[in-house]
Each structure stands twice: as structure tokens, then as C-alpha cells.
Amino acid sequence: MNEYAKQKRKEKIKFGIVSVISLCLFFTIWYVCTAVLHLKPDYILPSPVQVVEAFIDKLTRTAPDGATIFGHIAASLQVALTGYLLGALVGVPLGVAMAWFRRVDMFVTPLFDLIRPVPTIAWIPLMILWFGIGLGAKAAIIFVSAFVPCVINAYAGIKQTKPVHLWVAQTFGASRKEMLFTVAIPTALPLIFTGLRISLGTAWMTLCAAEMLASNKGLGYMIQVNRSLARADLIVVAMLTIGLIGTIFTVGLNALERKFVKGGRRG
Amino acid sequence: MSDEIKVKVSHMTKKFGDLLVLNDISFDVKTGEFLCVVGPTGCGKTTFLNCLTKLKAYELTGGEILINGEPVDLQKHNIAYIFQEYSSFPWATVEENIAYGLKVKKRPPEEIKERVEEMLQLVGLTEYRSYYPGQLSASMLQRVSIARAFAVQPELLLMDEPYGQMDNSLRYKLEDELIQLWQRTGTTVIFITHNIEEAVYLSQRILVLTNKPTSIKKEIDNNLPRPRDVTDPAFNQLRDEVTDLIKWW
Ligand SMILES: Nc1ncnc2c1ncn2[C@@H]1O[C@H](COP(=O)(O)OP(=O)(O)OP(=O)(O)O)[C@@H](O)[C@H]1O
Ligand SMILES: [Mg+2]
Numbered sequence: 001m002n003e004y005a006k007q008k009r010k011e012k013i014k015f016g017i018v019s020v021i022s023l024c025l026f027f028t029i030w031y032v033c034t035a036v037l038h039l040k041p042d043y044i045l046p047s048p049v050q051v052v053e054a055f056i057d058k059l060t061r062t063a064p065d066g067a068t069i070f071g072h073i074a075a076s077l078q079v080a081l082t083g084y085l086l087g088a089l090v091g092v093p094l095g096v097a098m099a100w101f102r103r104v105d106m107f108v109t110p111l112f113d114l115i116r117p118v119p120t121i122a123w124i125p126l127m128i129l130w131f132g133i134g135l136g137a138k139a140a141i142i143f144v145s146a147f148v149p150c151v152i153n154a155y156a157g158i159k160q161t162k163p164v165h166l167w168v169a170q171t172f173g174a175s176r177k178e179m180l181f182t183v184a185i186p187t188a189l190p191l192i193f194t195g196l197r198i199s200l201g202t203a204w205m206t207l208c209a210a211e212m213l214a215s216n217k218g219l220g221y222m223i224q225v226n227r228s229l230a231r232a233d234l235i236v237v238a239m240l241t242i243g244l245i246g247t248i249f250t251v252g253l254n255a256l257e258r259k260f261v262k263g264g265r266r267g
Numbered sequence: 268m269s270d271e272i273k274v275k276v277s278h279m280t281k282k283f284g285d286l287l288v289l290n291d292i293s294f295d296v297k298t299g300e301f302l303c304v305v306g307p308t309g310c311g312k313t314t315f316l317n318c319l320t321k322l323k324a325y326e327l328t329g330g331e332i333l334i335n336g337e338p339v340d341l342q343k344h345n346i347a348y349i350f351q352e353y354s355s356f357p358w359a360t361v362e363e364n365i366a367y368g369l370k371v372k373k374r375p376p377e378e379i380k381e382r383v384e385e386m387l388q389l390v391g392l393t394e395y396r397s398y399y400p401g402q403l404s405a406s407m408l409q410r411v412s413i414a415r416a417f418a419v420q421p422e423l424l425l426m427d428e429p430y431g432q433m434d435n436s437l438r439y440k441l442e443d444e445l446i447q448l449w450q451r452t453g454t455t456v457i458f459i460t461h462n463i464e465e466a467v468y469l470s471q472r473i474l475v476l477t478n479k480p481t482s483i484k485k486e487i488d489n490n491l492p493r494p495r496d497v498t499d500p501a502f503n504q505l506r507d508e509v510t511d512l513i514k515w516w
Contacts, residue, residue: 263399
């Protein structure tokens with residue numbers, strides 16, 4: 001290993017240590033404020049210990065919100081992944097097509113610009129009217145929320161293609177299709193991944209909003225029900241679970257990005 | 268060099284809107300010839316190469332350019348173009364960059380492998396084969412472009428001030444590499460520069476262009492023996508001759 005690599009490794013370890021310290025500090029302060037100082041009653045602000053207990057309890061118990069934590073996670077994941085994957089599957093190719101084909105750009109962009117500023121939660125009522133409160137409506141809302149960043153970033157990514165890179169391909173005799181697949185898409189890949197990451201975030205956030213409004217299972221639903229039951233411990237359990245799953249997704253997507261996006265993010 | 272004509276430029280005219288850049292220019296390039304084109308900045312040297320390769324927005328306003336007596340067809344004619352700006356693909360390794368043209372031309376994998384190997388050695392980048400352009404120095408980047416171009420064994424090689432941004436010692440080295448490659452492969456080269464010494468060092472013939480609207484000021488044959496020596500009186504005489512021609516650019 002050379003000096004430079006060593007240096008980088010050191011930086012990474014340092015970063016890791018500071019991150020752990022920061023998390024520990026957070027939980028300690030939380031613990032002190034609740035279990036030691038009792039600043040607020042337990043049903044408003046539970047201590048971390050209570051939250052862990054509630055979590056362990058929730059692994060097997062369905063009361064009071066109708067499902068174990070796994071049941072809620074499974075329900076949420078099903079909705080989120082269905083909507084997200086559909087959004088990515090439609091959004092990325094559409095963004096690429098809009099940026100690459102002038103006709104598609106002219107035809108679709110005005111429509112897209114009209115839809116884009118509409119906040120995702122504004123779609124919820126309409127989707128519920130159309131699809132009820134089952135998987136369909138929520139997946140459709142997630143779809144909208146995931147779709148938009150995918151389109152925008154894929155579009156911007158393709159537009160970043162340097163003319164000279166296309167010219168290299170063209171002078172070697174590449175067809176338009178080859179230019180798209182061997183030059184434009186590789187150029188766009190970092191931004192496509194940015195889009196996938198952003199839309200994963202918005203999809204996961206929108207999921208909770210959708211489940212809080214219309215659902216009978218899922219992490220968002222769990223928060224909603226436990227609010228009316230004044231079970232702050234279970235609310236916090238659901239919130240931390242949402243945070244944790246979101247983090248796992250991001251880490252997974254980053255790993256995928258490292259595998260596919262080569263040569264760094266420079267132009 | 269044979270007497271066959273590789274590139275025939277007749278009455279080449281290019282306007283951008285009202286701006287007349289190339290004004291009715293005609294000349295031939297023979298097969299295997301090393302032609303240098305010198306001209307003031309902005310006179311349309313890059314425009315000429317872009318028109319030749321029919322890039323977007325560079326359709327000729329008038330005249331025509333023929334290769335082997337036919338209109339240019341990038342799928343059919345084996346052309347490689349080394350651009351004035353950096354053009355290696357940042358998402359691909361040195362190896363992958365060099366292989367790119369061969370892949371587009373659908374050469375068999377064994378041939379690609381073999382030629383990439385050969386090119387890596389020729390430009391001295393074997394150790395850097397799996398590096399990405401972001402990790403290379405300017406001269407290495409330029410060598411990647413050169414290797415990518417030579418890899419396809421082009422019948423016509425276009426080079427647009429490839430060494431423009433480099434310091435002299437590096438330029439000399441790359442120029443010598445280029446001459447060796449050219450002598451080995453016998454490809455036809457059109458080399459654009461505004462460095463007169465470079466033109467005299469490399470070329471068999473020098474095309475001196477005027478200011479916009481651009482026409483040919485003079486064509487000069489360069490029969491100096493190789494390897495050339497920049498301190499040789501004959502070399503200096505030719506350099507001064509070209510310099511005089513363009514004194515009042
Ligand atoms: N795509 C274009 N659209 C409009 N004008 C252009 C275009 N390309 C080149 N020009 C104009 O044509 C003229 C010649 O440009 P060109 O780049 O060919 O010059 P050059 O001789 O290569 O200059 P340099 O030595 O600086 O590279 C310039 O005035 C430039 O502004
Ligand atoms: Mg130029």
C-alpha cells in the first residue's frame with residue numbers, strides 16, 4: 001500500500017470513529033434527559049431503554065397496532081419497492097429518451113414540466129379515489145415520487161455528454177444507437193445514480209406520508225395508530241426502523257454505484 | 268508516399284451564417300503523405316477537419332471533400348481524428364479507451380486484445396492500462412488518444428494541434444513517437460498546428476493558410492532528411508521561410 005492509500009485509509013477510520021462518537025453522544029443525551037432527569041413523562045418522551053424494550057416486544061407481539069414489526073416492515077417494503085422500481089424503470093429510460101431524441105423532448109417535456117411542481121402528497125387524495133387504500137394507491141403515489149427525480153437526473157445526465165466524445169464515436173463510424181449506449185449513457189450514469197438515490201429517499205419518505213393517511217399496516221400506519229394510543233415508545237420504534245431501513249437502502253445503492261460508475265465523477 | 272490521391276478537397280467553402288471562414292480552398296493529399304496545415308488562430312483549421320468528418324453543424328456550404336475519390340463515409344472509410352481538446356472517455360480505463368474504435372468497428376476480440384497490447388507498448392502506457400483518465404497526466408491523456416487512433420490502423424489520421432498545451436521536451440518526445448508510428452504504418456496524416464517548427468519537423472508538405480476568409484497562401488514541399496535536426500541550417504532556413512510567409516498574420 002502506498003502513502004496516499006494509507007493516508008486515505010486513516011481518514012476513513014477517523015471518520016468512522018467520529019461517527020460512532022456522535023451516535024453515542026446522541027443516545028447518552030437522550031438517556032440522561034429521559035431516564036435520569038425525567039424532563040417529560042414517558043408517554044411523551046420515552047427513554048432509549050424503553051424504546052429498545054418496546055422494539056424487542058414488537059418482534060413477536062401484534063398489539064396494539066395489528067402487526068409485529070416484521071409485518072409492518074414487510075407491508076412498507078412491498079409498497080415502497082413496487083412503486084420505486086416501477087418509477088425507476090419508467091423514469092430513467094424516459095429521461096434518457098427525452099434528452100436523446102428531440103421529438104420525445106418536444107412532446108413530453110411540456111407535460112412533464114407541468115406535472116413536476118405538483119408535490120407528491122397532493123397526489124394522495126386522487127390516488128386513493130382511484131385505487132382505494134390498498135397496495136395500488138400507495139404504490140402509485142410512490143411511483144410518482146420516485147419517477148420525477150429519475151427523469152430529471154437521467155435527462156440532465158444525457159445532456160452533459162460532451163460533443164467531442166460523441167465525435168470520437170462518430171468518426172470511428174458509430175451509429176446513433178451506439179453513440180447513445182457507448183457514450184451518452186456512460187456519461188449520464190453518475191447522475192442516473194444520483195436520481196436513483198434521491199428518488200429512493202423521496203419514495204421512502206412519501207411512503208410514510210401515504211401510510212399515515214390511508215393504510216391498515218406498515219411503518220407509517222404504526223406511527224399513526226400509536227399516536228392516538230399515546231404510545232411514544234412505539235412511535236420512536238417505527239421512526240428508527242424507517243431511518244435504519246432507509247440507511248440500508250442508501251448503503252446498498254452506493255455499493256451498486258461504485259460497481260457501475262467507473263473513473264470517478266469527473267467530466 | 269505513392270501518387271494515389273487519398274483526400275481531394277475541391278472548392279471547399281464554409282460559412283457560419285454570414286461569417287465566411289473557408290473560402291474556396293482546393294488541394295490534394297496523397298496516400299501515405301504527412302501533411303501539416305499551419306494558419307493563424309481562428310482561420311478555420313479545426314473547421315476544415317470537422318467538415319471533412321461531417322460533424323454536426325459542419326456541413327460544407329460549397330465544394331466537396333472526397334476520400335479515395337468517393338464522398339466521405341465514416342462507416343466505410345477508416346478515419347481516426349485526434350481532437351484539439353481532451354477526448355478520452357473518463358468512464359473507461361486506458362485499455363478500454365484504446366479498444367474503443369476497434370469495438371465500434373466490430374473487430375474480433377482476439378484482434379482487439381492484440382492491438383491494444385501493441386498500442387499500450389508503443390505509447391508506453393502498459394503499466395497504466397487499468398488507470399482512468401482522471402488519474403493521468405496531460406501527456407498521458409494525449410497518448411491515450413493517439414493510441415486509440417492508431418489502434419484502428421486508420422487509412423487517414425487527422426490531428427488537431429495535439430501537442431498544443433505541452434511543454435517543449437514533452438512535445439519533442441511525442442513528435443518522435445508520432446513519426447515512428449507513421450513510418451511503421453504508412454498511414455496518411457493531416458496534422459494541424461500553429462507551431463512552425465513543429466510543422467517543419469514533422470511534415471512532408473506544409474500548407475500555409477491566410478487569415479479569415481481563409482485561402483491557401485502557399486504550399487511548401489519539405490524534403491529535409493530524417494531524423495531531422497532543429498539546429499541544422501537547412502531546417503532553420505525552411506523554418507524562416509515559413510515564418511516570413513506568415514509574419515503579418
Ligand atoms: N460551430 C460553429 N458555429 C459558429 N462558428 C464557428 C463554429 N465553429 C467554428 N466557428 C468559427 O469559425 C472560425 C474558425 O474556427 P476554428 O475553430 O476552425 O479555428 P482554428 O483555425 O481551429 O483556430 P485555433 O487555432 O484557435 O484552433 C472562428 O471564427 C469560429 O468562431
Ligand atoms: Mg482549432
